Amino acid sequence: MTGKLYEQLVADTIRSIADGVLRPGDKMPSIREASCARRLSITTVRRAYSLLENRGVLEGRPQSGYFVCAPHSSTASEPLVMSCPEPVSSEVDVSRFVLDTLKAIQSGQVLPLGAPYPDPALFPWRGIAQRIGEVARRFSEWSALNDLPPGHPGLIRQIARRHQGQGLDVQPAEIVVTFGATEAINLCLQAVAKPGDTVAVESPTFYVMLQAIERLGMRAIEVPTCPHEGLDLGAFEQLLQRQRIDACLVMPNFQNPLGYVMPDEHKRALVELAARFDLPLIEDGVTNELYFDGQPPRTLKSFDKKGLVLHCSSFSKSLTAGVRVGWALPGRYRAQVEKLKFLNTRGTSTLAQMALADYLEHGGWALHLRRVRQQLMQRRDILCAMVSRFFPAGTRMSQPKGGYLLWLELPEGVDSLELYRRALGAGITVTPGRVFSNSDLYRRCIRLNYSYEWTPAFEVGFKRLAQIASSMANAVSKMG
């Protein structure tokens, strides 16, 4: 699977329209011409064209062929830059929202646009299942608690190799295996700060960060964040001069939810700023493997000379979330994180670690990732085109450079919590902007997951969501 062939044709057509190569009213090549030119079967081209027609991208005219439609709305391409006041305590029970969304998705009865993980169907679960089966038969190796922290040596070696392949010189002795990136972030935070301390985060930030800070009795302070380049370094430096900050949690690559990549000069500057203030930086790198421009992005860790960067990652976004295996590269805090890992959960499932180590050694992960990146890029293009076409005029969206998440800012007055509720009532999940901040700044934003295949059922659900958003926007504009 290099992405399904019809999906590729759909994505290419949408890209050509976005680039202006195809304009409204242009006639498309006939099904036969397209089939010859692209060496695709007639059925594949027909399926792609009819999907594009259902999506309102093409119009089929009897006896004449297919034509490019005019766009439905003019949608800008980036969310606003938002300023960020002092955080207020949240009235939204974030954990409740997230858990309810996950349970709804697990039921298989709802459209998973609100899913926090990429579509599991993208991953080579058969290969992983096979390794788990093989490893499970080696009972004497996994039955006792043999893999005390830092973790299984075979897996640690594979993680080090993976980082080295991305240009980050990591030695096995630096790694602590954890129960997903969630545990890595929690342990790192505990290693560098204590209850009552203040932790700086991006605004908006991924809710796991806010939950970890809250759970540990710390205080979050949100730093203004540019939707293209990340943390506003000028504002952050002023904050550091003004008040004590004990740690900073950041996601410089394919940030969740905004999708940006912090430019390398900014990464360097942030690490230098942290060094000046002796500030630990906890870096979330869970989606670093899901880049679209052919090159892995650089990490903050790669600029770190003082051991102040604690890099956290996992296999949840690039292989499978089901095994719950992650890791930390805690720099100068390694000993504390290892000890905390032991106190927290003693170890991570030996069976899961051994199976992953086996899979990574023999399973063709690099090839698999190449395919996944291509599919995700195509699906991003499709969702962006669909949002432009069907969401209410005035909707703005991010331009993710990797990962699988799109951030939308809806027209003034549309409340994303209300949208979340109405959508869920219609069998559709979305993630409301409210859970990404302790402030109320993202009241009209939502996060969508674009990693799922565009089946006809998906299409119907998406259009229904756009309809709900449009009717809410219309109601607001009438009131205004």
Ligand SMILES: Cc1ncc(COP(=O)(O)O)c(C=O)c1O
């Ligand atoms: C940005 C980010 N960090 C961390 C996590 C947690 O990852 P894990 O499932 O490995 O605990 C997630 C999961 O959704 C995430 O999106």
